[in-house]
Amino acid sequence: MNLKDLLDVSKDNSLSGQKWHMLRQSIVKRLLSAGNATIAEISSELQSSVPTVTKAVNELLQEGNVVDMGKITNSGGRRPSLYSINPTCAFFLGVEVGRTHMSIGLQDIKNEFISLDLRVPFALKNSQESLLEFCALINNYIEESSVEKKLIVGICINFSGRINSMEGFSYNYFFSENRPLTEIISEQLGLPVHLENDTRAMAFGEYCEGVVDDEQNIIFLNYSWGVAIGIMTDGKLYYGKSGYSGEFGHSTLFENEIICQCGKLGCLETEISGWSLVRQFKEALKEGKHSKIELNENEDLQHLDIISGAINLEDSLCIELVTRQSEKMGRYLSILLNIFNPDLLVIGGDFSQLGDFALLPIQSALKKHSLGLVNRDMKLKKSTLGHRVGVIGACCIVKEKMLSPFFK
Amino acid sequence: MNLKDLLDVSKDNSLSGQKWHMLRQSIVKRLLSAGNATIAEISSELQSSVPTVTKAVNELLQEGNVVDMGKITNSGGRRPSLYSINPTCAFFLGVEVGRTHMSIGLQDIKNEFISLDLRVPFALKNSQESLLEFCALINNYIEESSVEKKLIVGICINFSGRINSMEGFSYNYFFSENRPLTEIISEQLGLPVHLENDTRAMAFGEYCEGVVDDEQNIIFLNYSWGVAIGIMTDGKLYYGKSGYSGEFGHSTLFENEIICQCGKLGCLETEISGWSLVRQFKEALKEGKHSKIELNENEDLQHLDIISGAINLEDSLCIELVTRQSEKMGRYLSILLNIFNPDLLVIGGDFSQLGDFALLPIQSALKKHSLGLVNRDMKLKKSTLGHRVGVIGACCIVKEKMLSPFFK
DNA sequence: TTTTATTTTTAAAAATATTTAAAAAGTATT
DNA sequence: AATACTTTTTAAATATTTTTAAAAATAAAA
Incomplete structure (x- = not known):
């Protein structure tokens, strides 16, 4: 057996x-x-x-x-x-899907990577062809690995946006009305499939293999192009009714007239996020401010450019913008602290690369705006698993699901 | 045995x-x-x-x-x-302590009340005498009841403010640095004592005996003199690291200069709460607005007066103020919905007496500001247990604690 | 180095729970 | 009303597990 x-x-x-x-x-x-x-x-x-x-x-x-x-x-x-x-008695597959790339990794039962491919080019589109291409990439990866397929217990795939992990539906990508996406992909791969929200998988990755020691109530902040949080209560991922929990980025907090990706006005993301940082940067240039970053006519400016501008070029405009934004982030994170009284707040996502440029303003704003007892209870840490966090989280989720039949 | x-x-x-x-x-x-x-x-x-x-x-x-x-x-x-x-084989005692009154009740193992005293006068002060008086009241209550003390499994006492249920400390009332308050009271009563935050107990009361059907992810709003929430995730009360979770009222959300009870500026409570309602009412009168409520020189105006002014007198100023405030409440509750994706939001506390005067503005604001999927998932209900909710919750908590040794 | 104490492992005996089968107590059908 | 059919209950047989005790292996002490 x-x-x-x-x-x-x-x-x-x-x-x-x-x-x-x-x-x-x-x-x-x-x-x-x-x-x-x-x-x-x-x-x-x-x-x-x-x-x-x-x-x-x-x-x-x-x-x-x-x-x-x-x-x-x-x-x-x-x-x-x-x-x-026996470490070679079972294996787990983890996949993180972005808009232009995907990452895929295979781990053994002790969560050691057998292989890991980061940022494989793949254009995520809402079409049948794209889905089939996606499955083909994974099947190919399995075949080229040294592991027998029948020893792979399952696969967890992380998407951004609204994911109903229990029912297996994805609402933002590869949406299918009648049939769960897990079923469709499972048919293509011949493996049990679990769908997961990207931020939640990252949180679980840090919990299992990353910066988390023995903390059990954790807020993981995914501070990137968009903003979301992953919540762990009493050592377990929190999903909410359908798995849409953690949409911090779409909190109505501002009185501005900026339309968010979600269609509403005044979301947190409209002033605190990668995409709003790009907007703020462009606005600053228009206002006559200067930066060491050279704007290419054809190429789109990314928030990663601004982040790297702050770290590598020590560009003052970049630093000013990320500092101001991080401070704001801290202020609104304090709401979450008061509500959750967490053991640990992990700053993850692209902005975590900034290190103290982001951490210190967040920390001081937290101290200012959260309750003393709550703030004293909490540790603040930076995500440590870098780009691998999503795939690691995915593998850990499959393993966890295997161990507890009631895992959602 | x-x-x-x-x-x-x-x-x-x-x-x-x-x-x-x-x-x-x-x-x-x-x-x-x-x-x-x-x-x-x-x-x-x-x-x-x-x-x-x-x-x-x-x-x-x-x-x-x-x-x-x-x-x-x-x-x-x-x-x-x-x-x-056998319903007479064990009993639970529940106590809710307010600033001027306390409520106390005794339930059998099927959560039927043997007796219940609501709003017994008791002046809660931070002194040894007050604590002893409190314990004497409870001991008296037990003696006058028809139940043998040895059949009472334990007692749960609800306080407002920061309560560390696991360690048994209370920070706002009866604070004792070295020894847990549970230990001190237990010594006086000769019973195991559990301390609980009032809002959390109310949430659990509604969960066990109130408006909750089979929902498992619940936000209970205690909208009264102050504002706090009780959180249930996957059918269990959520405490956070030390039991300070749910401090929604102290979210920094406004740019005003009003000092909150907690000492910070711009807390949610400074504009949305019973005490801010009283302030707003007085300000409106100063600005020349009229109300059917007669202000007594000596007596302090309470938020309950304004609530009753809206319900019973149909006073237009009262209605306007509670409507505006409820709308604001809905707007900020939407943050919680996006984060928690709950099955159910229960509006409790004194303001729930307002019925649709509060519920409808909240509901419309929620629809406007929360994500569609999240809003569709959620039911909105009014608390049904009224003044008894705290004591019922307390009794249920003792029972739950008895049944699961790892209950916090 | 030998003895003693400690801990794991193995094996037989004793205790306990599960299976199996039959009896008891009903309901539904002819 | 008798028969067939269900389901619970009881009792005996069977299987499994725990206990108990002895054996084996090793570290610490004399």
Whole structure:
């Protein structure tokens, strides 16, 4: 029995069969989530006797799902064998889709990358052809990898915008009215598919493999072209009713007349975001301000150019703009702090590259505008996983979903 | 063995003893959370065989924790016995403390009130005497009730302001630096004490016994003298790191120069709250506007007077002010909707008495300012439990805490 | 180096739960 | 009213798990 089946429902319908299956599952989950363990440890943690656990572990050992890591030393007495999940018994695929590129990676069960392709050119369009091309790219990637397809447990695909992970629908890209997008893609790939919002996947990536220590209530800010947050409450991703949670960028906060991407006026994004930064930069130039950035007639100015202008060129206009914007961001983030009383606020997205240029103004605004007790409770950290965060998050989500059948 | 002990850790330290204890616990929890059941139902739900469950139920029956409700009819075949928790085997005490009054109630295990005293005069002061008086009132209440103290599982006390429920500290009232307030009160009462934030308890009350059907992601708005929210994610109260979550009223949203209760400028409460309504009313009078409300020189004007002015007197100034304020409230609530994508928004607190005077402006502002998908997902309801909501919530919290040892 | 204490592992015995089957107590149908 | 059919309950048989105890392995102490 391979790991995929092992974590499914038992084929044995008898009560004792179910219980035995559950014990085996529990052992696997214990080894996956809390690392290697001895039989004595498993026995006490899972409230089952040593002989029973021994029998179950031996079964798993024979099936190749668990491996014996040899004896370890302890305080005295006979040295126990340490058991581990066989790292090559299951793999996870993670994909992050942008408008012009996609990133794809394959991880083993210990969340080590087997392979990772960042920023593969792919033009995301709302058409059947684009969808098929997308699936072909993934199928190709799987074939060229060294891993058998049947050992891949599943794939998680991150899109921006509104994603209903439970039902498998995407509303901004590849929208299909009747059939869940997960079903369509799954048919093409021959794998279980999970859809995820990009920001949420990033948050989970940082939680599992990134900057998060043991914090359980976390706000992850995706500060990029647009603005959104990923929320973790009590160590679990928060989705909301249909998975649209975290749309911080479309909070009505300003009295301006700028039309947001979402169609409304006065959204946070209209004054605090990558795209508004570009607008502000152009306006500043018109007002006669100067910058070291050379504007190419044909090429579109990107917010990344301004960010790099601040870091690499130390351009004063760029620095002024990003500082002012970060300060504003801090002010409005303080609302979230008061509401969530989080353990941790992670600044992620393209703007996190700015380091202290962004972090310090945010921090001082937070101190000014949030409640003292709440502010004292919270750590502020910068995202550390960089461009890989989305793919890492996607892989972690598939793994998590495999471990807990009620994962949404 | 009484129910209190039953839901504690087993006295039998052997593995089989622990498991047997867990089975008995599970049966009790099942009967408490999902209502009466037959042995066959319990057996299949708890994955234990009929003889085992029969044995356990008979034990519980003998101890008086479970009662036989007689035979029920079914589709055919032998009629099964229905078993229920004995409603008189455990009781919960709930207290809500205001600045001038407190409410106290005693519920049985089925959340039926044995007795309820609303708005008992009590002056809440930050002194040792006030605390002792408070405890004496509760002790008196218990003695005068028909219930034996040893059958009371615990007490939950709701305070406004910052409450750390996990550690048992209260920061705004009865603050004690070194020792948790729960410990001090527990010593006086001889009962386990749980401290709770008032808004959170109200939210939980509506969830368990009020307007909530099966919604799991809920924002409860406590719109009263101050403004705060109670958050439920996936059917569980959300606390945040130390239990300070929900401080919506202190979001910095305005550019005014009004000093808030919290000491900051521009908080939501400075323009949207009971106390700001009173200020606005007085300002309007100064500006020459007229109202049917007679201002007494000595007596302080309360926001409740203005609310009642709108409902009962149909006073145009009162109506204008509460409408304008509710509209603003809706606008800023839309931020929360976009972030939480809740199933349900419950309008509670004193302002909920206004009914459609408050609900309609809020609803229209929500529609205008929140994302379409998010707004479509959400139901808007008015709190239904009225003044009892806090005490009901408190009782439900004690019960919940008893049922799940990891409840915070 | 030998002994002692500690811990894991293995094996047999004892306890406990599950299965299986039959009995009991009903309902629905002929 | 008798029969067939369901479903719960009880009882005996079977399976599994926990206990208990002894054996094996090793670290620390004498």
